[in-house]
Amino acid sequence: MFNRFVINPPVFFGAVSIIAVFLLIGIVFPGRAGELFSALQSSILASFGWLYLLAVGIFLAAVLLFSFGQFGRLKLGPDDSEPEFKYHSWVAMLFAAGMGIGLMFYAVGEPMTHFLAPPTAEPGSIAAMREAMTVTFFHWGIHAWAIYAVVGLSLAYFGYRYNLPLTIRSGLYPLLKDRINGPIGHAVDIFAIVGTMFGIATSLGLGVTQINAGLNYLIGLPIAPWVQLPLIALITAFATISVVTGLDKGVRILSETNLVVAVLLMIFVLIVGPTADLFRDFVQNIGLYLDTLVLRTFNIYAYEPTPWIDGWTCSTGHGGSPGRLSSACSSPAFHAGAPCVSS
Amino acid sequence: MFIARISRGRTVREFVTAVLFIPAGFTFFWMTVFGNTAIFVDTGIAAGELGAEVARDVSVGLFQFFTYLPFTGLTSTLAVALVAIFFVTSSDSGSLVIDTIAAGGETETTTLQRVFWCALEGLVAASLLLAGGLGALQSATIASALPFTFVMLALVWALYVGMRADLAQREAHAAVPQVAPAYPASGLTWQRRLGLMLHAPSEKETLAFIQKDVKPALEQVARELTERGREAFVEEEESGAIALTSPAEDMRNFVYGVAPASQKLPAFSAFDAARSGLRYEARTQFSSGSKGYDIMGMTRDQIIHDVLIQYERYLLLVQSTASDWSRRRPSMTFRPRRKSKGF
Numbered sequence: 218m219f220n221r222f223v224i225n226p227p228v229f230f231g232a233v234s235i236i237a238v239f240l241l242i243g244i245v246f247p248g249r250a251g252e253l254f255s256a257l258q259s260s261i262l263a264s265f266g267w268l269y270l271l272a273v274g275i276f277l278a279a280v281l282l283f284s285f286g287q288f289g290r291l292k293l294g295p296d297d298s299e300p301e302f303k304y305h306s307w308v309a310m311l312f313a314a315g316m317g318i319g320l321m322f323y324a325v326g327e328p329m330t331h332f333l334a335p336p337t338a339e340p341g342s343i344a345a346m347r348e349a350m351t352v353t354f355f356h357w358g359i360h361a362w363a364i365y366a367v368v369g370l371s372l373a374y375f376g377y378r379y380n381l382p383l384t385i386r387s388g389l390y391p392l393l394k395d396r397i398n399g400p401i402g403h404a405v406d407i408f409a410i411v412g413t414m415f416g417i418a419t420s421l422g423l424g425v426t427q428i429n430a431g432l433n434y435l436i437g438l439p440i441a442p443w444v445q446l447p448l449i450a451l452i453t454a455f456a457t458i459s460v461v462t463g464l465d466k467g468v469r470i471l472s473e474t475n476l477v478v479a480v481l482l483m484i485f486v487l488i489v490g491p492t493a494d495l496f497r498d499f500v501q502n503i504g505l506y507l508d509t510l511v512l513r514t515f516n517i518y519a520y521e522p523t524p525w526i527d528g529w530t531c532s533t534g535h536g537g538s539p540g541r542l543s544s545a546c547s548s549p550a551f552h553a554g555a556p557c558v559s560s
Numbered sequence: 561m562f563i564a565r566i567s568r569g570r571t572v573r574e575f576v577t578a579v580l581f582i583p584a585g586f587t588f589f590w591m592t593v594f595g596n597t598a599i600f601v602d603t604g605i606a607a608g609e610l611g612a613e614v615a616r617d618v619s620v621g622l623f624q625f626f627t628y629l630p631f632t633g634l635t636s637t638l639a640v641a642l643v644a645i646f647f648v649t650s651s652d653s654g655s656l657v658i659d660t661i662a663a664g665g666e667t668e669t670t671t672l673q674r675v676f677w678c679a680l681e682g683l684v685a686a687s688l689l690l691a692g693g694l695g696a697l698q699s700a701t702i703a704s705a706l707p708f709t710f711v712m713l714a715l716v717w718a719l720y721v722g723m724r725a726d727l728a729q730r731e732a733h734a735a736v737p738q739v740a741p742a743y744p745a746s747g748l749t750w751q752r753r754l755g756l757m758l759h760a761p762s763e764k765e766t767l768a769f770i771q772k773d774v775k776p777a778l779e780q781v782a783r784e785l786t787e788r789g790r791e792a793f794v795e796e797e798e799s800g801a802i803a804l805t806s807p808a809e810d811m812r813n814f815v816y817g818v819a820p821a822s823q824k825l826p827a828f829s830a831f832d833a834a835r836s837g838l839r840y841e842a843r844t845q846f847s848s849g850s851k852g853y854d855i856m857g858m859t860r861d862q863i864i865h866d867v868l869i870q871y872e873r874y875l876l877l878v879q880s881t882a883s884d885w886s887r888r889r890p891s892m893t894f895r896p897r898r899k900s901k902g903f
Contacts, residue, residue, distance in 0.1 A: 315583025382665020
């Protein structure tokens with residue numbers, strides 16, 4: 218039966234068993250595992266938090282240098298390859314890539330939370346308002362996308378220009394040569410799969426709690442696991458059906474419609490909200506963002522330690538506790554992959 | 561991965577600028593609209609109540625927010641539907657990404673596999689939600705981000721090495737005088753040449769041509785090369801593609817490949833346009849990924865002649881920069897792997 222499967226056995230079975238182990242730990246000792254992991258997390262953040270920030274800074278600088286230097290003219294594919302999609306539809310697809318569960322979940326939550334508990338300003342003040350929006354922009358801005366850009370660039374460059382398989386290991390080809398097919402390559406790919414799996418699972422967890430909250434509001438369903446579990450089962454079943462019946466086209470139409478509806482929702486808020494103020498705020502936010510871009514890139518509050526940085530900028534995002542920068546570190550692109558691949 | 565897949569044929573510059581700024585720009589606007597309106601509502605009519613709700617539970621934030629705007633029922637329902645559909649699409653696409661990596665970069669996998677990953681995602685999300693292991697998982701993800709940060713730094717370095725090598729190769733290419741490839745059907749009467757030009761070969765004819773003329777020609781050259789102490793062999797693929805490879809150490813292999821390719825027929829009349837058939841060609845492919853051309857209609861001798869021209873060009877390239885080459889571009893051997901795309 219396995220003959221019919223198209224798999225890379227070490228990676229497939231490696232990834233599945235690691236996921237199973239994590240799952241067992243999480244189910245059997247939720248409390249203990251939680252303690253252990255959060256102890257590990259805080260010690261890593263205490264010692265290496267700076268490294269995460271520095272690495273993201275490097276990624277951003279690197280992709281910008283690649284694009285503006287001579288390298289910028291190299292093609293992601295053979296020199297005579299032509300883009301598959303027209304420029305406009307390509308831009309639209311990237312636009313869709315920015316949209317997903319995370320944006321629905323944090324749209325109100327993240328700015329509000331920062332507003333009430335800003336890193337340095339007085340909570341609820343004008344300064345807090347300013348800080349809230351800058352920090353939100355920072356977490357959702359070009360830094361997060363620099364991480365996706367690194368992985369995407371590496372995949373596309375070595376996948377299409379060197380004709381290597383479309384996996385993470387191929388990105389290491391110039392360094393490892395044919396050894397990418399050995400244990401190192403397997404490890405990298407397994408890592409990527411496990412990271413993606415848990416990234417998506419957390420994202421799905423978020424989605425379900427939000428659906429539950431919405432149903433609670435709409436029809437009074439209580440917010441409880443026994444509501445959420447059937448919801449996960451139901452929606453996963455839908456996803457599975459779409460996979461089985463090859464409704465890829467259907468899913469594509471669905472996600473395009475979804476994007477349009479999301480944009481309409483945004484326009485609705487824009488209109489019923491303080492419209493002129495919002496445009497003004499937008500310009501102001503961009504200005505604040507640009508102004509603090511460099512500082513925030515490297516700001517770890519080294520001289521005035523605050524728990525805020527570990528809690529937000531460095532902690533996992535997309536997932537439960539917000540700020541998605543380093544969650545992106547853990548499973549880049551795939552994360553974006555989640556909202557991304559959809560359309 | 562999605563952003564990589566849609567970007568084949570784009571330049572590095574296009575890719576980086578678009579990936580960094582388009583999704584981030586959309587997100588900025590989204591966050592401004594929802595975030596600033598929320599803060600506006602909270603400091604205005606809600607008098608701090610919205611903030612208190614968000615602080616208690618982030619997932620209800622959006623719905624609480626909608627209660628302060630008109631058409632609450634409609635917007636909340638839409639929001640629930642949006643999250644649910646994003647859930648389906650991200651589960652669907654996430655399993656696709658994971659499936660591709662687990663299959664060693666193969667995108668054409670079996671349905672059962674995709675169902676497996678899809679179901680596993682739901683299972684992981686559900687059991688973590690049930691066991692309350694979501695927090696543990698998030699901590700684990702942050703902890704695991706550390707090694708992945710190093711992998712990503714390696715990816716950046718590998719990209720730099722690969723791009724530099726490609727640029728060096730391109731410069732070397734430019735330094736070698738361009739040799740005109742043999743012209744298909746030169747030496748025939750002009751009437752036959754015209755006939756060949758206007759004739760649109762079918763797939764069958766192309767495959768037959770590759771078998772009948774190209775294969776013996778390549779085999780002859782391979783035999784001769786082997787006799788002269790240069791290893792060379794001819795490989796065939798199911799797709800009908802065929803390639804002469806002469807492996808080399810410390811530099812690119814010499815590859816002269818011929819693959820069937822199709823093109824839309826140019827329509828010279830409305831009648832043609834309505835039929836819009838495909839014209840099949842026997843296109844050459846080289847290890848550098850450089851431009852291929854159609855050799856359909858060449859005689860066996862002409863093909864051999866053409867191979868020699870390309871071989872001479874290859875030797876010139878290799879020798880002219882031999883000293884440089886091994887230093888600047890160590891064995892970037894092109895190992896074609898993917899079946900779906902010829903070599």
